[in-house]
């Protein structure tokens with residue numbers, strides 16, 4: 041072949057400085073591009089062999105070898121693929137790849153940040169110039185009579201091509217690293233990058249260091265494989281030990297038998313697992329394999345709760361495994377990772393255009409060969425196909441969860457506390473998911489029993505509820521009525537709200553426990569979707585079940601007196617006081633705060649900045665005093681008594697404590713007042 045010198049067919053004077061600058065943020069990506077080109081070439085040759093166009097030489101083994109050479113500052117990528125003829129180098133490298141790179145730049149030159157390009161697919165071979173001043177290709181095509189080709193380019197727009205010296209079919213790409221990128225010739229750095237992008241590529245990948253000293257390992261002769269290079273056969277004699285018997289005599293015992301061992305050249309270990317678990321059929325995978333895969337990929341040594349294996353061929357190809365990790369109760373700290381692959385080539389973590397947002401709280405891998413990846417993220421967002429993938433994934437997750445709830449309720453309940461924040465978040469984010477899940481959301485009650493919304497609000501009851509709850513409320517039929525609602529009582533803190541819980545229990549009533557941050561927005565969402573239900577925290581109001589019927593006039597009089605006494609004692613003339621005759625006479629005082637006010641306060645707290653005065657959002661609480669309680673009666677009868685102020689303050693604080701945590705200065709006062717009261721007792 042005649043030596044050629046040519047000019048690459050692009051307009052720009054020199055695209056390489058642009059490529060370098062452009063893709064600076066993750067310029068380790070050239071590893072992926074070059075290794076996946078090698079894998080593609082190997083796959084193509086395999087196909088040719090399958091259709092009888094090519095026969096592999098004896099002992100052939102597919103591999104991509106990456107050879108780092110820190111002394112020479114080079115990096116080589118050597119594959120056993122189909123290679124290229126001179127014409128092909130001309131076409132694929134000089135013309136197509138360059139125009140690909142030029143197209144790429146043309147398309148994205150106005151985009152401000154490179155995050156908009158998924159994985160920079162389409163840049164391919166020329167990504168090598170992101171780190172190298174000069175690149176050589178040495179290739180030999182599988183085609184009969186093909187001559188080896190040597191190609192080189194020093195990062196300008198000119199290349200040289202001549203006959204090469206390669207004798208094995210395949211391609212070797214040599215990068216002469218520029219000074220800024222010498223790190224990539226470091227074995228450990230190279231290993232790190234290859235592990236990041238190529239852990240599951242479909243071809244074995246071996247990393248080597250040029251001129252490294254040969255390492256050895258010793259194995260049993262029975263384990264010897266054909267491709268091992270034997271250095272030495274070693275016969276090990278049996279090992280014996282002398283032991284003293286009970287009667288004092290000695291005996292020689294064999295501790296390990298004689299064996300034949302072989303010293304061999306250390307076997308290279310592939311950096312890629314060419315059959316990742318997601319490519320297998322779910323029936324072929326054991327629980328242990330799923331767990332081991334999880335540990336390996338996510339470096340998480342806590343066991344996942346369970347997993348969903350996605351496996352579909354139609355209408356698009358998608359495989360993957362989603363794990364539900366064990367989380368703590370604060371959903372803010374859940375940090376998931378969904379790794380996206382395209383034909384076992386890693387693309388990126390957490391691409392929100394493809395993976396539904398709420399699923400990012402999980403950990404998992406998704407391989408979708410049909411994804412159009414050489415487009416910008418904004419284009420992906422508007423791509424109907426991508427939306428279908430995303431919908432499919434969330435549908436599958438809902439199916440798995442509902443299926444589990446139906447067929448294995450016990451396990452579902454066992455996991456519920458861990459998975460509920462995730463499911464509730466999903467319901468807030470994805471209407472379809474919410475609709476599918478709505479009958480499978482569990483509510484844990486005060487007895488630790490799990491119930492669905494249907495159990496809590498049977499349909500007939502919801503429809504008839506006006507008869508039950510509001511017998512007097514027979515409005516004119518013509519007027520449009522608000523639908524009557526069933527109230528579901530809930531507890532957010534079992535310790536703090538224990539006084540109310542006890543009241544509920546005494547009356548044989550139940551409540552559900554909703555103590556996670558996500559529950560507040562979640563119940564609002566449920567109320568919005570279902571106009572027959574209303575959630576009310578257990579301390580929002582005293583329901584009629586807890587109080588006795590009383591003479592209204594008498595109660596009003598008592599209320600007026602107690603209001604005056606308490607307002608004076610607490611120095612708060614806006615204090616709301618309500619007096620009730622409660623069935624349980626041991627309760628002296630309680631705080632109620634209407635559901636609406638409390639939710640508003642909680643919301644304000646959540647959105648308020650640090651250091652913002654929350655005092656302005658306080659208030660609205662009502663102090664409920666029990667007219668049946670002896671201490672309250674004492675106060676009423678001794679309003680000018682010596683210690684009445686002390687009692688009033690203490691009663692108020694005691695009521696407040698079971699409603700919300702006391703502010704620091706109030707807590708200090710409460711403690712010193714308690715001491716004072718004990719002192720009085722001691723006298």
Ligand SMILES: Nc1ncnc2c1ncn2[C@@H]1O[C@H](COP(=O)(O)OP(=O)(O)OP(=O)(O)O)[C@@H](O)[C@H]1O
Pocket residue numbers: 073077078081119121122123124132133136137140161162163164165166211
């Ligand atoms: N190691 C290789 N062995 C054989 N052919 C190769 C090799 N590397 C590149 N080629 C040829 O050069 C072409 C251009 O490569 P390049 O990496 O630029 O783009 P691509 O692989 O087609 O697409 P992508 O953008 O997805 O990488 C390839 O399509 C292939 O035909």
